[in-house]
Structures are given as C-alpha cells and as structure tokens.
C-alpha cells in the first residue's frame with residue numbers, strides 16, 4: 001500500500017513537471033510572439049504606398065514616386081512584356097516633415113529614361129529588403145507615329161470627398177489614356193490632417209496613377225507653406241525634385257501636341273511673375289518654330305481667364321482679370337489652340353475668343369484660343385453657380401451640383417481635335433466639340449478678315465431666336481451691349497437707311513394707302529381705285 005502511494009506520488013510529480021515544462025515552453029513561445037509582433041509593423045512602415053508615375057524630361061522617360069512611413073532606399077524593377085530581363089533602377093529618398101506629422105514622410109523617386117514608344121512595361125517598387133516589394137503595375141509609353149490617336153483624361157479640383165473617384169480610376173483602366181491631367185486643387189488639401197489627407201488621396205488614385213502618367217499643376221489649394229507638399233509629393237517634367245517653388249511650370253511634347261503647364265498662383269502673390277512669363281514666351285516661341293511637327297499647342301493652368309460664375313470675387317469675372325491680363329495676348333500671339341483650366345466648380349466652354357469677343361460661332365479654323373473650364377469634380381466642396389449675364393464668348397455651361405464631370409481629349413491628327421465631357425456618375429456624354437484647324441499659327445500672323453454682316457450680336461440673336469422662338473427686338477435695339485461690334489451696328493443702320501429710302505421714294509403711294517385704310521371713301525376717289533360694290 002505504501003509502495004503504491006509512493007508510486008502514485010512519483011507519477012503525480014512527473015505529471016506536474018511535464019505540466020510546468022509545457023507551460024514554460026508556451027510562455028516562451030508567447031514571448032517570442034510578442035517580439036515578432038513588435039517587428040511586424042516595421043515591414044508595414046516600409047510598405048510602399050501612394051505609387052504614382054509621371055513623364056520625365058521627355059515623354060519617353062517615366063518617373064515613379066511613392067511613399068513609405070519609415071526610411072528606406074528607392075528601387076524600381078521593371079521589364080517588358082516578354083520578360084527577357086528585369087532592370088533595376090535606383091533613385092532618391094527625401095523626407096517631408098512640414099505639416100506631415102501623421103503622414104508617410106519618406107518620399108521615393110526613381111526615373112527611368114529612354115523607354116520605347118508604344119511598349120508596355122511592368123514594374124514593382126521596393127526598398128532594401130525583399131519583403132518590401134510592391135504589387136506589380138504596368139504602363140504603356142505613348143506611341144508617336146502619325147495616325148495614332150492620343151487620348152487624355154482632363155479635370156481640375158478633385159479631392160477625397162469627390163464621389164466618383166473610383167469610377168475615374170476604373171475608367172482609366174478600361175480606356176487607354178496616354179496621361180491624366182489634374183489641373184490644380186489636388187486632395188483639399190495635401191497637408192490636411194497632418195498629412196493624412198494627401199496620403200489618403202494618393203492611395204485613392206493609386207490604381208490609376210501607378211499606370212497612367214498623372215500630370216499636375218498647382219492650384220490655390222496647394223499654396224500653403226510655399227507649395228511644399230505639392231513640390232515633394234509630385235515630380236513634373238524638366239524640373240528638379242523636390243520641385244523648386246519659383247518654377248512650378250513645364251512643357252512636354254506628346255505625339256503632335258505641345259503641352260504647356262503654368263502656375264496661375266504667381267499672379268496672386270507678391271512673387272515675381274515675370275520669370276514665368278519670360279519662360280512661357282521662350283517656350284512658346286520655340287514650339288512655334290517647330291509647329292509643323294507639333295501642330296497643337298494646349299495650355300493648362302489652374303485659374304481660367306474667362307468664366308461666367310456668379311461669384312464676382314473671382315478673378316475671371318473681372319474686367320481686369322489678372323490671368324487674362326498677363327496671358328491672353330501671349331497665348332493669342334503664340335497661337336495656343338486650347339486653354340484648359342479648373343478652379344471654378346462647374347463646366348464652361350467658350351467660342352474661339354480674344355479680348356472678350358467671340359471670333360466665330362463654330363470651331364472650324366478658329367482665329368483664337370478656345371477656353372475650357374472644368375472644375376466640377378469639386379462640387380462637393382463648393383458648388384458654383386453661373387450668372388445670367390454671360391458674355392457672348394460663352395458657348396456652353398453646366399453648373400449642376402449633382403454632376404461631377406471629367407474631360408476626354410482626343411487628338412486624331414494635325415487638323416482634328418475632339419473634346420468631350422462626361423458625367424462620372426453614369427458615363428453619359430454631356431458635351432462634345434471638334435476643333436478643326438488646318439493652319440496652326442500665331443493668331444495675329446495672318447488675320448484674313450472676312451466681315452460677317454450679322455456680327456456676333458446678330459449671330460447670337462438668331463441663335464437665341466432659334467432656341468426659344470421669341471423675336472427679341474428689344475434686345476436687338478438695346479444699344480449699350482454692342483460694345484465694338486461694328487458689324488451688327490452697321491447692318492442695323494443699313495437696314496434703317498434702306499427703309500428710309502423706300503419710304504421716301506414711295507412716300508405718296510404709302511401715304512395714300514395709309515389714308516385709304518384709315519379714312520375710307522374720300523381718298524379712294526382721288527386714287528381712282530377700282531370701284532367697290534358699284535360705288536364711285
């Protein structure tokens with residue numbers, strides 16, 4: 001019995017020690033777990049995010065920019081479709097601390113030069129360690145040979161609250177866009193929430209911007225702290241990185257198009273704005289010297305020269321608009337075909353316009369630049385209303401707070417440009433025009449002046465009469481709105497003159513007829529008119 005007790009005690013002790021062993025092993029494992037969990041966020045901190053690409057110095061260079069939360073080196077690995085060899089390119093890393101306490105502070109930039117037009121490339125970005133490798137993305141370099149249609153997505157004023165960002169991302173995956181142009185007011189604002197809004201926005205558009213060059217220009221919402229977030233988070237052609245705050249403009253040739261991107265904010269600060277004007281002058285003169293190879297010149301800057309919004313504080317509503325004052329003559333004398341802006345949260349298209357006058361009421365062989373304002377992706381931030389007192393240069397407006405619109409620009413060849421605007425909620429067509437220009441030139445060069453007897457007031461009057469069926473003579477003789485529209489004025493005077501002559505020549509007959517009608521029998525006798533009812 002005692003022996004048995006002894007044995008069972010031994011057994012008990014044995015089990016107890018096994019139990020202790022198991023517990024200690026488990027505890028150790030748990031401790032290890034804690035250590036590995038401490039390591040886990042490290043890879044998270046090094047995970048590349050906000051990947052976006054843009055053109056480098058030329059349209060066959062690509063710059064890839066991304067962000068991480070911890071410091072790392074910057075590497076891009078890329079290859080073509082046939083995957084024959086993977087090339088590695090290294091770049092630079094900088095840290096953005098200003099207004100970026102909670103953001104991913106480490107920004108990476110790698111440039112890949114001299115890629116082949118029309119070829120599809122696949123790439124990943126990464127840091128030092130293999131486990132920082134990003135998903136794979138691809139982009140196709142724009143083809144340059146004649147006969148290729150160049151397609152671009154264009155809009156201004158988009159942020160994280162814009163409802164249809166996901167649609168736009170999907171749209172760029174479906175349709176082949178050479179580039180996306182976001183004409184200022186990016187993210188509202190890149191530095192908000194200590195940098196988190198900028199990160200959120202760039203992650204929202206990553207699927208689009210990692211595959212299609214995302215070309216930007218600065219808007220008023222990028223101005224804080226000398227554009228610092230804009231200058232660090234993006235890298236635009238021909239500019240060093242971070243982009244210099246006194247040189248936020250660039251130009252780029254894609255196919256038959258010379259794009260000129262400028263910074264309208266310089267006109268609204270005390271900064272020196274002459275250097276941009278000088279640069280524009282030189283750049284556009286050089287572009288005109290190559291006009292046969294680059295027929296189309298398209299300029300984009302955040303604030304428009306013309307607009308019909310009801311908010312009279314806006315520069316573009318003013319007689320002395322600063323943007324217009326500095327740029328209109330320059331763009332006219334350098335033959336800029338199309339000017340696209342954002343800033344106002346609606347859509348407006350003008351006729352070919354110069355000095356607040358429509359030069360024609362169609363887009364065939366325009367004699368001046370066409371202006372387009374497309375900032376309606378920003379309506380969630382502020383809805384813009386159009387004014388009733390629109391200038392004659394205004395051709396079309398959409399100021400619907402429920403519509404978030406984007407533009408699709410297609411250049412078919414040297415003579416044909418197609419512009420359409422679509423609703424990003426249902427992809428419905430909202431507007432379209434063809435601009436047909438067979439003689440691209442500085443517009444002041446050969447002004448073949450064919451007077452239009454109707455003038456633009458007359459044209460507009462006919463158009464309005466056509467539209468609503470009313471015969472608005474009141475408007476026609478209203479006087480003051482004619483301005484220097486001498487064509488319509490002369491036509492009106494001519495008609496008055498002709499009526500006067502007719503009256504003078506036939507005054508007797510006319511007076512007799514009037515008398516006959518008004519005073520009945522007496523004058524009829526004098527007239528010797530045929531007898532009525534046998535009476536004399």
Ligand SMILES: *[C@@H]1O[C@H](CO)[C@@H](O)[C@H](O)[C@H]1NC(C)=O
Nearest residue numbers: 147411412413414415416417
């Ligand atoms: C340019 O493209 C348009 C639209 O596709 C076409 O109608 C026109 O014939 C083309 N012109 C030339 C010179 O190829």
Ligand SMILES: *[C@@H]1O[C@H](CO)[C@@H](O)[C@H](O)[C@H]1NC(C)=O
Nearest residue numbers: 329333334442443444445446
């Ligand atoms: C057109 O404008 C430019 C720039 O102001 C000027 O140099 C040129 O002489 C003008 N050409 C004509 C024909 O007026």
